[in-house]
Amino acid sequence: MKAIELTAPSLTAFRPTELPDPKPRHGEVLVRLRAAALNFVDVAIATGHFPGAGFPMIPVTDGAGEVAALGEGVSGWSVGDRVIPHFMPNWQGGAITPSNVAAMRGVTLPGSLAEYVAVPAASLVALPAHLDFVQGAALPIAATTAWNAVRSASTRPGSVVVLLGTGGVSIFALQFAKASGATVILASSSDEKLERARQLGADHLINYRATPAWDEEVLRLTEGRGADLVVETVGGQTIVRSLNAAAMGGTVFTVGFITGTTSSIDLLPIIVKALRIVGNNTGSVADLAQAARAIAANRIVPVIDRTFGIDETSAAYAELSAGGRHVGKIAIAH
Template sequence: MHAVELAAPSLDAFRRVTLPQPEPGPGEALVAMRAASLNFVDLAVATGRYPVPRFPLIPVADGAGEVAAVGPGVTEFVVGQRVIAHSKPLWMGGPARAEISAATRGVVLPGSLVEYVVLPASALVPTPADLTDEAAATLPIAATTAWRGLRTAGVRAGSVVALIGTGGVSVMALQLAKAVGATVIITSSSDEKLERAKALGADFTVNYRRTPAWDEAVLEMTGGAGADLIVETGGTQTFGRSINAAALGATIFVIGFVTGTTAEADLFAIMRKELNVQGNTTGSVADLRDAARAVAASKMTPVIDRTFGIDETPQAYAYLAQGGQHFGKIAITCG
């Protein structure tokens, strides 16, 4: 079977290889991978900013395809059924534990840029009927993270959600938040991207290049109240502003570190506002299943900025590495 390997932490280290086709054992399924989608963790792995146990590895955490064979004891899936492969296949549900959360595809376990992969059947989620394989491949990290953020903050009709940037999680959170009737404020350095966000239902937009104090803009747009949920993707340069933009009792859902991993925090503001600062490493298979159901119920279509072929993997990574170019997700076809 064909696969793409990453031989070293470098964007020049991708190579096409031929590997033996695996066979499913008891409780396992053989999945023919059809599509993958990129996340910041994939770029971090490929540039040496995220530790991995060894190279070479088969990259990309997120993917979708169809069941090609099942092992003994598997009754919940049948051959030919379209499925989503969770990025953390050992995390079935409940709170994260280090030994199961760390077992991430494309980091510790084989990822999605491969013709076939064997996974526990319990790590698979049925693909919503209305989604393409490329769209389904965007759900394991982006949709799960967005859905978990909304649930952690108790977002409902009338809640205010503030989103930093227009990457995959932010755009997915925008779509899901609007589906439950929330008010959404989103930031970007691009007016064109902000117009696209408005077309998806964003209520307010802020160009943070023209308005660096986007937190003050959030407060002004909410009559001084602030946002009930802030999806914090920036890190060093944005965390302090997220605290300022937060409402009393709000959740700051920390999912990224695009501008760095260290930040100063006003502890008095966190105390005074009784903020919930919640870190996140995606979610469990149960969370992905709930997110997929929410996507299906709301009839939303995940936004894919651009799709590359598997032989264009270096170009796909380079596009993500440019930063600020894409709106939504970047997909790779595997078939």
């Protein structure tokens, strides 16, 4: 099969290669991959900033395709079914544990830049019928994370949700929050991207370059109450403002580290406002399945900013690592 290998922790170390076709073992399914989608974790892996990766490797955690063959003992799937493999195939459901997140596609297991991959049948989720393969490839990390974020605060009509930026998690969270009846406040540095967010349903828009104290603007927009949920996708530079923007009893759902992983935090606001700070490492196969069902029920269409060909893998990574230029997801079509 044809594949792309990353031979070293460098964004210039991608190379096309030919490898033997994998064979599905007992309980496994062979998937003909049709598309992949990038996450910031892929850039961290490719630059040597994520633990556990070995080189050479087939990169990219997220992908989508169709069932090409069934291993022994597999039921419930048929050749030709359109599917999404979860990137942590051992995490079927329940609470996170060291063992169920130890194996990760695109890190310790072959990723999505190959024609075929053999995965446990129990790690597959059906691709919603209204989505194509590129759109489906966007779901595993970003949609699952956003789904868990919205659920963490029991988001419902009347809830206020604050989102930072227009990356994949933020845009999925916008779509899920609006489907739940919430009011959404979104902050970005670009008026053009803010307009895209408005078209997707954002109720209030903040340009944080024009309004650096965006947390104070959130308080003003909510008449001093703050947000029930802040999805913190940025990291060390914004966490203090996210805590300030949260309402009493609110949730700050932390998933991002684009601006680093450290910050000096005053504990008093957390204590006084009884805030919940929730860390997240994406979610299980069951969580992805729930997100996919919500996407199907609400006819949500993932936002794909740009799709590259597999021979343009280096350019796709460069686009994502540049930061701040895309809305939604960057994909790679096979």
